[in-house]
Amino acid sequence: MFGYIVQRILAAVPVMGFVALFVFLMLRLTPGDPAAIIAGDTATPEQLQRIREALGLNDPLHIQFITWIGNLFQGDFGTSVISGKPVIELIAARMEPTISLALTTIILSVLIAVPLGVIAAWKHGTLIDRFVMLISVLGFSVPVFVIGYLMISLFSMQLNWFPVQGFRPIGDGLGQFLHRIALPTFTLTLLYIALIARITRTSMLEILGDDYIRTARAKGLPERLVLMRHALRNCSVPIITVIGIGFALIISGVVVTESVFNLPGLGRLTVDAVLARDYPVIQAVILLASLIYVVINLLIDIAYVLLDPRIRYS
Known part of the structure; x- marks a missing residue:
């Protein structure tokens, strides 16, 4: 297991390198001049030249990339060209709303969706099953902003x-925090309930017809133990995969939800940075999102072994 984890970490290094190169070139080669955005419409050519020199935009692309990578290894993600603040401070200030939304959404979704999926598979073909599938269809069909x-x-x-918009950190009190985060959590929860419940139902249906399930029932075990201890545990691999990917998607920044409810999270930060062509912020946020996906995938692989003893890594 330890050797497998080390291999996965080493394999992530070229992936992150490719992402860094792609993001760097994509932003540098798109039309637009960040110096002109910073200086404004009334800037003189001399002012624009000074700003470009200060930002290093006059250097060749490979020099800019090497300088940027070198700064990253030193923990320097650069300075925002718009606000003038260190990028790491901007990201740190926006992490709490996004992480809070991600945790509350995933926890609520799992608590509701997994039992719904199990019940739908157990009552396959009944009104309960059709009701769960109706929720899934609605969750996938209706846009989040609607x-x-x-x-x-x-x-x-x-x-x-509930208030229309805004966010209160948990340090201001649990009641105030839950009061503000409730509506965006419910909004995203409908989507993830649909996804997780559908995957749970499909996985359970594949398991409930197996021989060991019939054997467990023949022993006289209560149906609750058959469903939860035998069936659900053995179909947990695809479920945990969906949960992990869903968490990574949310924490990477749900732009629409944060915009609708005016949450000062990473999604809003990314949108503002793209509109202002704030290169350092865009690069740091995308790299952070890529790192989150890599870490989540590694944790999912480790969880496979814990949930299903039949899985072993050489």
């Missing part, structure tokens, strides 16, 4: 139960 605006219209504007 669900978000419907939530705001019903629970904020008509019932006045």
Whole structure:
């Protein structure tokens, strides 16, 4: 296992290198001049030249890339060309809303979706099964921003139960935190409930017809133990995969949800940086998202062994 983990970490190095090169070239070769954006429309050619020299934009591309990579190895992600603040500080300030939204969404989705999927597979072909599939279809079909605006219209504007937008850190009190994060969490939860419940149902249906399930039932075990201890554990690999990927997707920045509910997360930071062509911020956020995917995939592979003893890595 340890050797496999080391191999996966080493394999991630060229992947991250390719991502870094791709992001660097993509941003540098697209039309637009960040110096002109910083200086404004009334800037003189001399002012633009000074800004380009300060940012290193006049250097050849390979020199810019080598300088940037060297700074990364020193823990320097650069300075925002718009705000003038270190990029690492901007990202750190935006992490809490995104992580909070990701954790609350995944926890609520798993607590609801996994039992729904198990029940749907157990009651296959019944009204309960059709109801769960209807929820899945609606969750996949309706865009997230539509669900978000419907939530705001019903629970904020008509019932006045929740605020329309904004975020409160958990340090301000658990009640205030949950009150602000509830609507965006419910909005994303509908999507992930649909995904996780559908995968759980499909995986359970493949398992419930196996011989060891019939043997467990023949022994007189309660149906709850048959479903949860024998069936669910043996079909947990695809379920944990979906949960892990879903968590990585959310924490990488759900732009639409953060925009609808005005959450100051990584998604909003990315949008603002793209519109302003803030190269250092865009590069750092994309690299962070890539690193999150690599780490999540590694944790998923490790979880396979813990959940299914039949899986072994050489």
